[in-house]
Structures are given as C-alpha cells and as structure tokens.
Amino acid sequence: MDNQFVFMFDQSEGGKKELLGGKGANLAEMTRIGLPVPYGFTITTVACNAYYDAGQIISPEVESQVLEALRNLESRTGKQLGDLANPLLVSVRSGAVHSMPGMMDTVLNLGMNDETVKGMAELTNNPRFSYDSYRRFIQMFSNVVLDVDNYIFEQRLEDIREEKGYHSDTELQADDWKQVIEEFKSLVYKTKKRSFPQDPKEQLFLTINAVFDSWNNQRAFLYRRLHDIPGHLGTAVNIQSMVFGNMGDDSGTGVAFTRNPSTGESKLYGEYLINAQGEDVVAGIRTPQPIESLQKEMPDVYQQLVNTCELLENHYKDMQDIEFTVERGNLYILQTRTGKRTAQAAIRIAVEMVKEKIMDQREALLRVDPDQISQLLHHRIDPEQKREQLAVGLPASPGAATGQVVFDADEAEELSKDGKKVILVRPETTPDDIHGIVAAQATVTSRGGMTSHAAVVARGMGKACICGCDSIKIHLESNQFIAGPTTVNHGDTITIDGSTGEIFLGEIPMIEPELSEEFQLLLSWSDEETNMGVRANADNPVDAEKALEFGAVGIGLCRTEHMFMDASRIPTVQNMILSETTKERKDALAQLLPMQQEDFEQIFETMQGYPITIRLLDPPLHEFLPDKEELLVDVTRMHLEDPHSSELQEKQNLLRKVRLLEESNPMLGHRGCRLGMMYPEIYEMQVMAIFNAMSNVMDKGIDVKSEIMIPLVSHVNELKKMRQLVINIGEQVQEETGHVFDYLIGTMIETPRAALTADQIAEEADFYSFGTNDLTQTTFGFSRDDAEGKFLQHYVESDVLKRNPFVSLDQEGVGKLVESGVKLGREANPTLKAGICGEHGGEKESIQFCFDLGMDYVSCSPFRVPSARLAAAQATIRNERKNCLKEPQYN
Numbered sequence: 060m061d062n063q064f065v066f067m068f069d070q071s072e073g074g075k076k077e078l079l080g081g082k083g084a085n086l087a088e089m090t091r092i093g094l095p096v097p098y099g100f101t102i103t104t105v106a107c108n109a110y111y112d113a114g115q116i117i118s119p120e121v122e123s124q125v126l127e128a129l130r131n132l133e134s135r136t137g138k139q140l141g142d143l144a145n146p147l148l149v150s151v152r153s154g155a156v157h158s159m160p161g162m163m164d165t166v167l168n169l170g171m172n173d174e175t176v177k178g179m180a181e182l183t184n185n186p187r188f189s190y191d192s193y194r195r196f197i198q199m200f201s202n203v204v205l206d207v208d209n210y211i212f213e214q215r216l217e218d219i220r221e222e223k224g225y226h227s228d229t230e231l232q233a234d235d236w237k238q239v240i241e242e243f244k245s246l247v248y249k250t251k252k253r254s255f256p257q258d259p260k261e262q263l264f265l266t267i268n269a270v271f272d273s274w275n276n277q278r279a280f281l282y283r284r285l286h287d288i289p290g291h292l293g294t295a296v297n298i299q300s301m302v303f304g305n306m307g308d309d310s311g312t313g314v315a316f317t318r319n320p321s322t323g324e325s326k327l328y329g330e331y332l333i334n335a336q337g338e339d340v341v342a343g344i345r346t347p348q349p350i351e352s353l354q355k356e357m358p359d360v361y362q363q364l365v366n367t368c369e370l371l372e373n374h375y376k377d378m379q380d381i382e383f384t385v386e387r388g389n390l391y392i393l394q395t396r397t398g399k400r401t402a403q404a405a406i407r408i409a410v411e412m413v414k415e416k417i418m419d420q421r422e423a424l425l426r427v428d429p430d431q432i433s434q435l436l437h438h439r440i441d442p443e444q445k446r447e448q449l450a451v452g453l454p455a456s457p458g459a460a461t462g463q464v465v466f467d468a469d470e471a472e473e474l475s476k477d478g479k480k481v482i483l484v485r486p487e488t489t490p491d492d493i494h495g496i497v498a499a500q501a502t503v504t505s506r507g508g509m510t511s512h513a514a515v516v517a518r519g520m521g522k523a524c525i526c527g528c529d530s531i532k533i534h535l536e537s538n539q540f541i542a543g544p545t546t547v548n549h550g551d552t553i554t555i556d557g558s559t560g561e562i563f564l565g566e567i568p569m570i571e572p573e574l575s576e577e578f579q580l581l582l583s584w585s586d587e588e589t590n591m592g593v594r595a596n597a598d599n600p601v602d603a604e605k606a607l608e609f610g611a612v613g614i615g616l617c618r619t620e621h622m623f624m625d626a627s628r629i630p631t632v633q634n635m636i637l638s639e640t641t642k643e644r645k646d647a648l649a650q651l652l653p654m655q656q657e658d659f660e661q662i663f664e665t666m667q668g669y670p671i672t673i674r675l676l677d678p679p680l681h682e683f684l685p686d687k688e689e690l691l692v693d694v695t696r697m698h699l700e701d702p703h704s705s706e707l708q709e710k711q712n713l714l715r716k717v718r719l720l721e722e723s724n725p726m727l728g729h730r731g732c733r734l735g736m737m738y739p740e741i742y743e744m745q746v747m748a749i750f751n752a753m754s755n756v757m758d759k760g761i762d763v764k765s766e767i768m769i770p771l772v773s774h775v776n777e778l779k780k781m782r783q784l785v786i787n788i789g790e791q792v793q794e795e796t797g798h799v800f801d802y803l804i805g806t807m808i809e810t811p812r813a814a815l816t817a818d819q820i821a822e823e824a825d826f827y828s829f830g831t832n833d834l835t836q837t838t839f840g841f842s843r844d845d846a847e848g849k850f851l852q853h854y855v856e857s858d859v860l861k862r863n864p865f866v867s868l869d870q871e872g873v874g875k876l877v878e879s880g881v882k883l884g885r886e887a888n889p890t891l892k893a894g895i896c897g898e899h900g901g902e903k904e905s906i907q908f909c910f911d912l913g914m915d916y917v918s919c920s921p922f923r924v925p926s927a928r929l930a931a932a933q934a935t936i937r938n939e940r941k942n943c944l945k946e947p948q949y950n
C-alpha cells in the first residue's frame with residue numbers, strides 16, 4: 060500500500076531500511092525472528108518527508124494511521140494511553156536510514172501525567188519508581204519538545220539533593236520526587252509560559268513533530284555532512300511500549316556489542332547499569348559495569364543475552380550493537396544495529412569472519428570502509444620515549460594525539476580554526492559538543508563508558524578518545540584538572556593514547572605506523588581481486604619507500620618542481636628564472652642538472668624497476684620567487700637607510716624582474732608545457748637528468764622504467780613539439796651511453812580542450828594521466844587556490860553541490876570529460892595507458908568511477924595507497940556484481 064505511513068513491527072518484513080529507518084527495520088526483523096521485542100510501530104521516512112513538504116505539519120492521513128496503530132498497540136498490550144488504572148507508556152525514538160547515534164531526539168515514558176502516575180504507582184506497587192519515571196518524562200519532554208534547557212532541571216535537582224542532604228538520586232524517595240515534579244512543572248511554566256501538557260495524545264503528536272524536526276537540528280546536520288549522508292532521506296519514528304530497567308535491583312539496562320568495537324576481539328563486550336533507564340548508559344552520566352558482571356548478578360539473563368547476541372550476529376552476518384533492558388528479570392531487546400567500530404576492529408572482524416566461515420573474502424572486503432582504514436596509518440606514541448603518566452581511563456578510541464588542554468567545545472573549535480592542536484577535556488560530552496570533538500585532536504572524559512556519546516562519536520570519526528577517566532578531577536570553574544599530585548591548567552600540553560587509555564603530561568614523540576598482519580592480509584585479498592593498479596604520488600626517496608611499503612605498484616606522479624623547493628636550491632632556481640638571456644638561463648640550468656639527476660637516481664634505485672611517471676616542470680614560476688610585497692617593503696626601507704647602496708640596486712633589480720613575471724591569473728598563465736615551449740632548455744635539462752640517471756642506475760644492474768609526462772597540454776601541437784624534444788635527448792643519451800632506455804612519453808589531461816581533443820592527442824602519447832585537480836579547476840572555472848576558502852564550503856552546506864569537487868570527482872561534469880577523454884584516446888590509440896593522479900585518485904567513489912571507465916591505474920599520496928587498494932578491489936567486486944547484490948554496509 061503506497062500510502063501506508065505507519066507499520067506495526069510485525070506487519071512488515073524488515074530489511075526495508077529506506078522506508079522504516081535502520082532502527083525500525085531491525086525492530087521488525089527481530090520481531091519476525093521471535094526475539095523479545097516490546098510491541099510497537101514505525102512511522103515511515105516517507106511520512107517525515109511529507110511532513111516537511113507540507114511545511115512541518117502532520118497530515119490528517121498520517122495522524123489517523125498513527126491513531127489506528129496506537130489502538131492496535133493498546134489491544135496487544137492490554138493497556139491504554141492515559142488509562143488511570145493500567146496506563147500504556149511508550150518511547151518515541153528517531154531512526155534514520157543510516158545510524159546517527161545521539162544526533163536526533165528521543166522521549167521516554169510518554170503517557171505519564173498527574174493522574175497516570177498514580178495508577179502506575181499502584182499497579183507496580185512502587186511509587187518511588189513511578190514518580191521518578193514521571194519526573195524523567197517531564198525533563199526529557201520539556202527539553203526535546205518544549206525546548207527548555209536541560210541544565211535548569213539538573214541544577215534544581217542538585218539544589219534539592221543538597222537541601223535534603225542526599226548524595227545521589229537513588230536516595231530520593233517517592234515524596235521527594237513528587238516535590239521535584241511540582242518544581243519541574245513550575246519551571247516549565249516560568250520559562251515557556253505554558254503548562255506541562257497532560258493529554259497523552261497531545262504529548263504523542265507534539266513528540267512526533269519534535270522528532271521529525273530533529274532531523275534538521277544543527278548536530279544532525281553536521282553529522283550528516285561529516286558522514287556524507289544525504290539530507291533528503293528523513294527519519295522514521297519508532298513508538299514502542301515501554302519496559303523499565305529502573306524497577307529495582309532485578310532490573311537494568313545496557314548495551315552489548317557482539318565483538319569488541321575497539322579491538323575487534325571476538326568476545327561479548329558491553330556495559331550495563333542496574334536499576335537504570337534507557338539513556339543512562341549512553342549518556343555517560345553514571346559509569347556503568349562491564350557486561351561480564353551481569354553473569355554473576357543475573358546468570359539466566361546473561362545466558363539469554365549471549366544467545367541472542369550470537370543469533371543476531373549470525374542473522375545479520377556482522378558485528379551488532381544491541382540495546383537491552385531487563386524488567387524484573389525479563390530480558391527485552393530494544394535495538395540492534397551494525398556496530399560502529401574502529402578501523403583496527405573493522406579489519407580484524409572482517410578477517411576473522413572469513414576464518415569463521417561467516418562470509419567469504421569478497422564479502423569481507425566490502426565490509427571495510429576504505430576511508431576508515433587510513434586512520435591506521437597515523438602515528439603512535441614512541442614506546443622508547445620517557446613519559447610521565449597522569450592518569451588512565453578507558454581506551455575508547457585508539458590513536459595517539461598531543462594538544463593543549465581546553466574544557467569547552469566552542470573553544471576547541473575556535474582554537475583549531477587558528478591552527479592550534481587541542482585536546483578537549485570534559486566531565487562527559489553530549490551531542491551538542493560534537494563540533495568540539497570534530498575540531499579537537501582527541502577527547503578525554505572523566506565520566507561515561509566505552510559506549511558513551513564521546514566514545515561512539517570519536518570512534519566513528521577515527522579520533523582518539525579516552526572515557527571514564529574518573530581519577531582526574533575536572534574543575535570547569537577554575538579551568539583545570541587534577542590528576543594525583545599534578546594540576547593541569549587550561550592551555551597545558553598533554554599527550555593521550557586512545558589505545559591504552561593513558562594520559563601523559565607534555566608532548567611525546569610519535570612513531571610512524573606499520574600495517575598489522577590482518578591489515579596486510581586484507582590488502583593481499585584486495586590485490587587478488589583487481590587488475591587496476593594503485594600507484595603513489597611521490598617525489599623523493601622517502602615517499603617512494605613509503606609508497607612501496609604500502610603496496611604501490613609504481614609512482615604515478617613525480618612532481619619535479621618539488622625537487623626545486625629545497626632551501627639550498629632555491630637561489631639557483633631563482634637565478635634560472637630571472638635570467639635575462641638564454642645563456643644566463645643555461646648556466647643556471649647546468650648547475651641544477653646534477654642535483655636533479657641525483658634525485659632521480661635515488662628514486663629509480665628505490666623503485667627497483669617499478670614504473671615512474673615523471674612530470675616535467677609545471678607550476679607558475681613566480682611560486683619560486685620572493686614575495687613582491689616583501690620586496691617592496693625592503694626596497695623602501697633600504698632606500699631610507701642609504702639610497703645609493705649596491706644592495707639596494709640589486710633588490711630593485713630583483714623587484715623589477717618579479718614585476719615582469721607577474722601574471723593576473725597565474726594558474727591559467729605561463730605554466731605547464733607552456734614553460735617548455737617558451738624555454739625549451741628547462742625541459743631539456745630535466746630530460747637529460749632523467750636519462751643520465753637511468754643510465755647510471757642501469758649501470759648498477761637495476762631495472763628502470765620511466766614515463767615522461769608533459770603537463771597542462773591543451774593542443775596536440777604542444778605535445779608534438781615536447782615529444783620531439785624528449786626523443787631527441789633520449790637518442791643523444793642512448794648514443795652516448797650505449798643503453799636502450801625503457802621509457803614512454805605521455806601527457807596529463809587537465810584542460811577541457813585536451814579532453815575534447817583526446818583522439819588527436821592520443822596519436823602523440825603513449826599514456827594519459829588525468830590531472831583532475833586542474834581539470835576540475837578549468838571545467839568549473841573555480842580557482843583551486845581560492846574557491847574552498849571563499850565559497851565552496853557554502854555551496855556544499857547549502858546543497859548547491861553535493862560534495863566538494865576537489866575532493867570527490869564531479870562525475871556529472873568533470874567526469875564526462877574524463878569519460879570521453881578515455882574513450883576518444885583509446886579509439887585513436889588502443890594501447891594507450893590511462894590513469895589518474897589528481898587528489899581524486901585516493902578517494903573511494905572516484906576510484907570506482909575510474910575503474911568503471913577502464914583506467915589502468917589510480918595514483919594518490921603514499922598514505923592513501925592502502926585504502927585505494929581496498930577501494931579498487933571493492934570497485935572490481937561491485938562492478939562484477941552490479942545489479943545482483945546490495946550495497947556494502949560500511950560500519
């Protein structure tokens with residue numbers, strides 16, 4: 060039924076994530092397979108979108124379907140919403156297609172009011188529990204629906220505790236809670252000038268509205284942007300009959316992962332709190348007990364939980380994150396979802412699930428997100444270094460980080476905008492702190508467990524995090540924390556290790572990452588799946604070595620200008636650029652030749668026969684020259700000091716030349732092969748250096764394959780001339796040395812004209828490498844240097860562009876040029892090798908695109924090589940399985 064907006068959990072088959080949201084689909088599925096799920100129903104994502112289309116109004120049709128589902132729920136539970144003797148209470152939870160933990164709103168205990176609370180007290184014979192539940196409801200509803208700041212409730216509660224001499228909430232009795240309820244209601248009246256709504260149906264619809272609205276709250280919006288979740292998907296709403304974990308010591312609530320989300324170890328992992336409700340565990344307000352203790356406290360429930368976890372993991376064939384509640388000794392499952400995990404855990408789980416025969420290699424490869432694994436290529440604390448341990452907390456998200464201590468999320472954001480590295484230290488975090496977690500190098504909390512908000516969010520982002528470090532005492536009012544005898548002030552530097560939970564004073568040197576055995580295995584499976592090569596962009600022996608270590612099968616871009624950037628070479632490069640005659644330029648180039656030749660020799664030796672694409676000089680020359688403004692200041696100052704000095708004359712001369720070389724649009728100016736066209740001696744020197752180096756390395760018995768690449772070609776005639784230049788020098792050096800060189804001549808396709816005339820260009824080229832950085836710049840007409848800072852971010856935030864086209868290839872526009880470039884090129888020259896070396900060569904969706912076009916290789920920075928290898932394998936597997944298999948489920 061197309062216009063069915065509401066489904067009972069047992070009315071749909073599950074698996075309909077797009078319609079029911081992840082939570083709703085899994086609740087339906089768990090109901091179907093007979094797990095103890097409290098009754099309920101789901102309002103679909105289609106209803107959410109209809110709500111927005113109608114101007115944030117629930118249509119009469121949706122309203123009547125909700126009321127019908129409610130009647131259905133009432134008859135199944137034998138309880139009624141608002142009934143005085145046997146009231147139905149429900150939870151109302153958001154549930155988007157992709158899990159967005161803690162980003163949207165939830166209300167529990169809905170249906171309580173001044174009358175039903177009395178009924179509950181009698182029915183449960185537990186007035187304390189009932190009044191506590193009511194005050195929780197008032198607090199949550201007022202915060203989520205009426206937008207009352209939660210802080211004012213917490214503050215009032217703290218005052219009451221103090222007045223009564225209590226240390227914790229568990230000491231408050233029914234009468235105390237009655238007083239709190241009255242005070243909370245009058246706080247609502249004072250702040251919102253309205254009474255707390257007593258009609259449960261009004262409560263219900265107001266909450267549904269609020270949950271729909273929360274799809275577009277600031278933190279959900281930010282989370283979606285961070286995780287590339289489209290804004291049009293909307294959220295479903297799940298309404299479920301309440302079960303209570305706060306009914307006494309035979310009740311509780313908890314979270315369990317079927318495997319360790321931090322390390323991947325195959326062992327039930329989780330936390331719970333006795334006599335607590337819903338959000339208490341994830342909110343991180345009380346530090347929970349490890350799940351193993353449940354075995355002692357409630358052995359039957361524990362066994363039932365273990366069995367359920369096993370069943371769910373086998374059912375979904377992936378690690379699950381399960382929320383459960385125990386009500387008077389009975390276990391209920393409230394949610395299951397694919398568990399978020401660290402990169403390390405993702406790899407271990409994928410590899411072990413293959414060993415356990417839960418899935419095959421190809422499926423395992425599809426389960427690991429290439430973006431995530433680059434986390435593993437970051438630094439670790441050097442174990443050899445001395446360090447002063449301040450405290451140890453829970454190792455919530457691995458990785459090491461150093462930064463200045465800050466205690467506020469806004470400040471973390473501000474300081475990191477100024478380029479400062481900060482560590483956010485908080486008693487606990489809430490979803491409102493997400494911008495601070497994003498900005499900080501790492502987060503430390505003194506409360507909360509491994510499943511607290513900070514831990515979940517940090518793991519999802521691959522940021523280091525330590526939680527529940529209760530040995531540090533945080534004093535927000537004085538901006539410091541105390542760890543044993545040490546006081547750490549705001550702005551002091553600390554280092555943290557999220558893999559061990561340790562906090563250290565000061566900065567500790569880090570070491571380079573290594574690939575674990577499991578990681579290597581997964582990558583070797585990747586290489587078995589694909590023929591598309593992954594090369595690295597590298598222009599020095601250190602990067603070349605890294606590239607090989609990470610499994611690159613060649614260098615796809617060696618930017619020769621980077622070899623000129625060394626401080627000791629800049630003066631010679633400047634002389635070369637500023638020469639006023641060809642003779643002067645040739646003299647300077649003669650000095651550069653041996654330097655460049657030595658660099659090539661080192662890279663060739665390192666790469667041991669793997670192909671190396673060497674690009675001749677490309678950037679605008681002014682990039683090597685002194686800054687004009689600074690020169691002007693110097694000249695003015697020197698003129699005032701001594702208008703006749705010879706130094707002044709030299710500076711003036713330099714300023715004149717810099718002015719002569721100045722261009723209005725340097726990125727579209729005298730750069731790329733246009734340099735070789737105007738000053739062929741520059742390219743001649745570079746080509747000579749390449750061939751001399753090849754000859755010397757070949758003399759040592761080492762194989763060398765070079766691919767000489769001409770940049771920024773827009774007309775075939777440019778390439779024709781430059782090709783001839785290379786051939787001439789090649790012949791000369793071959794003749795002199797007696798070697799026969801294994802080399803190719805090719806070009807970059809990085810202007811629209813080159814892509815459009817790729818057939819002509821292919822006649823002169825052995826290979827093409829798509830320079831998609833420039834091709835994006837020239838196709839959009841967006842300056843690479845300025846667009847991101849000026850307007851691109853706004854374009855992405857306001858949905859003008861789905862993604863930043865300099866990060867992920869614009870397949871509809873720039874991609875069309877790439878596609879026709881490959882096609883035209885191959886038609887004219889069937890042996891043409893094609894690859895990509897722009898930044899997009901390391902991005903998973905662009906890699907898929909390149910694979911689908913039949914490119915031979917992608918090239919990216921060395922640290923992105925492992926994730927590109929995995930992405931290339933995924934592209935191959937997906938391409939083969941097209942239309943017959945669902946998309947991979949990233950964690």
Ligand code: PEP
Nearest residue numbers: 809830831832833896897
């Ligand atoms: C490109 O334009 O994509 C490219 C790789 O070259 P560069 O970034 O050096 O201009």
Ligand code: MG
Nearest residue numbers: 809830832833
């Ligand atoms: Mg370029």
